Amino acid sequence: MFEEDLKINLTIKLLWQEYAQASRTTGIPFYQYSYFCEKYREYVNKHKLTMHINHKPGDKLMVDWNGTRMTVYDQYTGEMIPAYLFEATLPFSMYSYVQACPSMKIGDWIDCHIQAYRYFDGVVLCQV
Structure with missing residues (x-):
């Protein structure tokens, strides 16, 4: 089961x-989500499953959309505006x-990069 973690x-x-669906299909009782998470953490800790990655300063910038849509409120009109987080x-x-x-379109993607480079006051060798 845990080799799937690499997907x-x-x-x-x-x-x-x-896991829950497979248990339901076979009629076997299954752990609730919180207990499943607890058992998963115990397994990871017991087997010391970690992955340490060394990074060089200024070498990479990791970028992506957060994936969660949120709502931003216009401070003047109170209008609810859907928004996506760039990180x-x-x-x-x-x-x-x-x-x-307001969107994940290419124009917003490019603008986010420009603003990020301004914020960091520079660029990196590689962007991932």
Whole structure:
């Protein structure tokens, strides 16, 4: 089961949902989500499952959309505006920049990068 952890976009919640569905299908009782998470953490700690990645200062900038849609309120009109979070992190220092955008279109993507580079006051060798 835990070799699945290497799949892209796999979350502990999705792993639990697959486990719960398989249990329901076979009629076997299953752990609730919170207990499943506790057992998962115990397994990870017991087997010392960690992955340490060394980063060089200024080498990389990790960027992506957060994936969660949120609502931003216009301070003057009170209008609710949907927004998406752009995140950029320098992995060596974990120094981060976050920006809310009305869409995930290419124009917003480019603007977020420009604003992040301004915020960091420079650029990196590689962007991931």
